[in-house]
Amino acid sequence: MGITKAIAIYALRGVTLLLAVSILSFTLANLSPINPETRYRLSHPGASDENVSRMREYWGIDEPPVERYLGWLSGILRGDWGTSTSYRQPVLSVIGVRFQASLALMMTAWTFSGLLGYGVGCLMGVFRNRMVDRIARRVCLFMCSVPTFWIGLVFLAVFAAALGWFPFGLAVPPGIPPEQVTVAQRIHHLILPALTLSFLSFANLSLHTREKLIDVYDSDFVLFARARGESDIEILFRHGIRNSVIPALTMQFGSFAELFGGSVFAETIFSYPGLGAAVSAAGSGASDMPLFLGIVLFSACFIFVGNLIANILTHVIDPRTREGAKA
Amino acid sequence: MSNRTSAAISASATLAIILAIYIAGALLPESALRANFSQKGLPPSFEHLFGTDFLGRDMFVRTCKGLSLSLSIGAVASAISAFIALAVGLAAALGSEFVDYAINWFIDVFMSVPHTVLIILISIALSRGAFGMMAGVAVTHWVSLARVIRGEVMQIRSQQYIAASRRFGKSSLWIARHHMLPHLMPQFFVGLILLFPHAILHESGLTFLGFGLPPEQPAVGVILSEAMKYISAGAIWLAVFPGLSLVVLVLLIDTLGHSARRLLAPREAQL
Numbered sequence: 001m002g003i004t005k006a007i008a009i010y011a012l013r014g015v016t017l018l019l020a021v022s023i024l025s026f027t028l029a030n031l032s033p034i035n036p037e038t039r040y041r042l043s044h045p046g047a048s049d050e051n052v053s054r055m056r057e058y059w060g061i062d063e064p065p066v067e068r069y070l071g072w073l074s075g076i077l078r079g080d081w082g083t084s085t086s087y088r089q090p091v092l093s094v095i096g097v098r099f100q101a102s103l104a105l106m107m108t109a110w111t112f113s114g115l116l117g118y119g120v121g122c123l124m125g126v127f128r129n130r131m132v133d134r135i136a137r138r139v140c141l142f143m144c145s146v147p148t149f150w151i152g153l154v155f156l157a158v159f160a161a162a163l164g165w166f167p168f169g170l171a172v173p174p175g176i177p178p179e180q181v182t183v184a185q186r187i188h189h190l191i192l193p194a195l196t197l198s199f200l201s202f203a204n205l206s207l208h209t210r211e212k213l214i215d216v217y218d219s220d221f222v223l224f225a226r227a228r229g230e231s232d233i234e235i236l237f238r239h240g241i242r243n244s245v246i247p248a249l250t251m252q253f254g255s256f257a258e259l260f261g262g263s264v265f266a267e268t269i270f271s272y273p274g275l276g277a278a279v280s281a282a283g284s285g286a287s288d289m290p291l292f293l294g295i296v297l298f299s300a301c302f303i304f305v306g307n308l309i310a311n312i313l314t315h316v317i318d319p320r321t322r323e324g325a326k327a
Numbered sequence: 328m329s330n331r332t333s334a335a336i337s338a339s340a341t342l343a344i345i346l347a348i349y350i351a352g353a354l355l356p357e358s359a360l361r362a363n364f365s366q367k368g369l370p371p372s373f374e375h376l377f378g379t380d381f382l383g384r385d386m387f388v389r390t391c392k393g394l395s396l397s398l399s400i401g402a403v404a405s406a407i408s409a410f411i412a413l414a415v416g417l418a419a420a421l422g423s424e425f426v427d428y429a430i431n432w433f434i435d436v437f438m439s440v441p442h443t444v445l446i447i448l449i450s451i452a453l454s455r456g457a458f459g460m461m462a463g464v465a466v467t468h469w470v471s472l473a474r475v476i477r478g479e480v481m482q483i484r485s486q487q488y489i490a491a492s493r494r495f496g497k498s499s500l501w502i503a504r505h506h507m508l509p510h511l512m513p514q515f516f517v518g519l520i521l522l523f524p525h526a527i528l529h530e531s532g533l534t535f536l537g538f539g540l541p542p543e544q545p546a547v548g549v550i551l552s553e554a555m556k557y558i559s560a561g562a563i564w565l566a567v568f569p570g571l572s573l574v575v576l577v578l579l580i581d582t583l584g585h586s587a588r589r590l591l592a593p594r595e596a597q598l
Contacts (some may be wrong), residue, residue, distance in 0.1 A: 013435075013559045015431075017435060017436060017439050020432075020436040021436060021439060021440055023437065024440075025440075025448055027453040028448050028449060029448070029450070029451070029452065030452065031452040031453070032451050032455045032501070040560065104562075130356035141578075141581075142574075142578065145524060145528075145574055145577040145578050145581060147531065147532055147534075147570070147573070147574070148569075149531075149532055149535050149551065150551065150570035150573065150574065153551060153554065153555060153558065153570060154564040154566065154567060154570070156555075156558050157558045157563040157566055157567065158563075160558075160559075161558050161559055161563065168559060169417075172392065196426055205434065257438065257439075257440075257441045257442070258441070258442075260441040260443075260444070261441035262441050262443075264441070264444065264447075264536070265441045265443070265532060265535070265536070266537060268556065269526055279444055279447070279539075280447070280536050283447045283448075283450075283451055284536070284537050284538070287451060292448070293450075295439060295444070296448065299440060299444055300439050300440050302536050303439055303440070303441070304439060320530045
């Protein structure tokens with residue numbers, strides 16, 4: 001299969017996927033009994049019929065759903081994602097501002113969990129079935145069952161409340177104009193949420209890497225290397241890493257969905273002004289549907305990009321798949 | 328002791344503990360949850376194992392009731408999810424190529440939105456609350472099990488006795504019922520148990536964010552979201568012990584699932 005054809009198929013898949021997500025989320029939002037009219041009547045008791053009908057017209061409630069969907073979709077294609085009802089700003093600009101904060105958080109957590117997870121995985125692989133491995137494996141299995149929001153609360157209780165090392169939340173110290181906030185202060189506020197978020201996936205990555213390394217250590221070429229006199233550590237650097245880093249990278253890039261889902265909790269607990277906190281806030285209370293749907297679509301794009309990078313990386317780094325593509 | 332015996336012992340022990348937690352939560356009197364301002368904010372002691380909250384309610388009783396509630400919700404949600412998985416997996420493997428393709432595509436769509444966000448969306452669509460959350464958890468958790476079942480059916484499908492059965496003129500449905508289902512049952516039950524922890528964690532997570540059970544229920548998610556307000560006041564026990572109990576419950580169910588796999592499907596357990 002030619003590379004152009006592969007790209008075309010992948011792009012087509014991406015477009016249909018996003019279309020399906022938009023239809024699914026729009027339908028679900030439409031089913032909700034918390035629609036603009038009930039919300040308007042709740043917040044304006046005794047609203048006149050005239051005002052209500054004007055409001056119905058503004059939100060297009062009397063139009064058939066399909067028409068409303070097409071209107072929303074064409075707006076999105078033109079770059080008009082609607083207006084957030086809670087921020088009174090265009091959805092796209094709210095997402096833009098919030099995503100910057102989220103990206104800093106998610107990428108820090110992602111890098112940290114990747115390095116830690118891979119490192120621990122290598123350690124477990126080298127010491128397979130010995131004491132270190134058994135303890136580390138128990139810890140990892142325990143970590144897999146720990147919910148993000150609880151670990152966040154524990155970090156908050158220990159490092160912010162009891163020890164006072166880190167602030168309680170937010171991305172910047174309160175009461176300081178944004179231009180005076182230093183990078184050090186931002187990092188200080190970022191550490192706890194990022195640590196919380198990275199606990200989400202590092203254990204999975206470690207266990208996965210351990211399995212891969214054990215496969216390598218059981219292989220014939222390692223038997224031969226051992227016959228040449230290589231030690232476990234040498235084998236790790238000469239054979240182990242080469243054979244396990246690509247699956248690990250693929251797994252990390254494929255974990256964008258969990259990363260985003262985890263950020264909803266981490267950001268809510270630490271009042272971190274990112275997309276995750278925004279999506280949870282947009283869904284609760286009076287529900288800010290334009291913003292919510294916008295973030296759903298945006299998160300789908302984000303995850304798609306993660307999977308795309310994973311696929312590309314596999315092709316670029318792994319020479320075997322390139323050979324396969326030519327044949 | 329053989330592998331099988333140890334698996335049986337571990338499975339029955341964990342099952343007994345889980346049942347005990349469930350029954351304890353169901354039997355503990357409601358009166359223990361009444362506010363008692365003379366005993367508010369007490370740290371853990373022998374009288375109040377997990378301490379008391381700022382309304383003077385005993386946290387141990389609340390946590391037990393919460394875990395019991397989690398168990399019932401998790402049971403319903405994972406049972407629905409497992410049945411969806413069974414139906415989808417069978418349809419994907421037995422239907423025409425188009426059905427298989429369509430189902431795989433649909434799974435891709437499901438996987439392309441973060442689970443948490445999707446459950447929130449479904450919960451909003453069903454006007455938030457317990458039912459919406461349960462539906463959300465049930466319709467988002469079948470994917471991995473459906474893939475396992477599809478793979479299993481694909482394997483059985485190429486067996487000779489299936490071909491013979493087809494030659495005898497049996498319909499796809501008949502073959503599914505009489506040849507496939509008996510094979511799939513162990514996988515199905517193990518998968519159902521292993522869905523449980525995910526369902527419970529998502530339930531408490533959603534409740535924590537305010538999209539699940541209402542605040543008057545003694546759910547673990549509710550307890551933890553209340554605890555968040557008191558952490559800055561130093562009441563660490565409000566968050567630590569209920570959450571830890573939840574983790575322990577999840578680990579117990581996970582152990583049960585893996586022991587059940589060793590008992591019911593020893594071939595897969597070795598892989």
